[in-house]
Amino acid sequence: MTTSADFATQPIGFGTWPFQDDEAERAVASAIDVGYRLIDTASKYENEAAVGRGIAASGVPREEIFIQTKLRGHDHGDVRGALERSLEWLGVEYLDSWLIHWPLPMLGLYPKAFEEMAQAKQDGLVREIGLSNFLPEHLDVIKQETGLVPAVDQVQCDPGLNRPELRAELATRGIQMQSWSPLARGGEVLEAAPVLEVADARGLTAGQVVLAWHRAVGAVPIARSGNPQRQRENLAAVAIELTPEEVTKISSLPQRGLGDFDPRTRDER
Ligand SMILES: NC(=O)c1ccc[n+]([C@@H]2O[C@H](COP(=O)([O-])OP(=O)(O)OC[C@H]3O[C@@H](n4cnc5c(N)ncnc54)[C@H](OP(=O)(O)O)[C@@H]3O)[C@@H](O)[C@H]2O)c1
Secondary structure (H helix, E strand, O other): OOOHHHHHOOOOEEEOOOOOHHHHHHHHHHHHHHOOOEEEOOHHHOOHHHHHHHHHHHOOOHHHOEEEEEEOHHHOOOHHHHHHHHHHHHOOOOEEEEEEOOOOOOOOOHHHHHHHHHHHHHOOOEEEEEEEOOOHHHHHHHHHHHOOOOOEEEEEOEOOEOOHHHHHHHHHHOOEEEEEOOOHHHOHHHHOHHHHHHHHHHOOOHHHHHHHHHHHOOEEEEEOOOOHHHHHHHHHHHHOOOOHHHHHHHHOOOOOOOHHHOOOOOOOO
């Protein structure tokens, strides 16, 4: 039987957005087969049933897998109902990790929702509770209004949006950071000169260098690939240690802003 402590030590997670139906099922089964154990989904992705089928198809016992899903914006006022639906879609009796997907400060419901999630944890239906896309100002509200400490904050991060202040803030608060879109969705970060230089010098792929960078800065990357060869290649990054110089070099990429994904204004339900 796994414990929440085991969840906290997972070095990399497998992302399932935007996979649907058979593609989701196949990708998840193959990811588990190559060795991923932390599987990330969300009710918003509308693929929990397919993800659940992929987990079942893998043949690996349920208790060896860490299933993480998220409370969508529409459900901030119906936390228990949302949990029942996610459990049913995934075909499981409990979640290993359950996150509030976006804070939606314009609704003002997230502190109460988080308290209800804590109750679900007490009831044994969820092992760990956490957040996603929460900024320090939202974490302050959680602290002041609930006194609860989230296990995780899953935020957008890659070497081109590397968020040093947020990383430091989460470390100070004892909250594990997870990086979503850690490979910048396969975009130009994987072609950036500092990344390619480290990759060439070390005989690694650009994807491995970027995932090793996340590990080096203390984040757990949630990486997605539908390709079993790349799934394996990405997973192997957990054994790669970058030097401080390599980390600095990769961190020096030009930085983008949050744009449409600013949690203060994003109304993602
Ligand atoms: N909390 C949130 O609000 C939030 C938001 C977005 C995403 N997420 C989560 O984070 C997960 C990951 O983010 P993401 O899916 O947006 O993007 P990502 O993991 O950064 O990138 C995925 C893309 O990169 C390609 N890729 C994977 N490995 C590669 C490699 N080694 N070399 C080159 N290309 C590679 C994949 O293509 P192939 O399939 O062809 O390999 C795919 O197109 C999502 O699946 C989801 O679970 C959470």
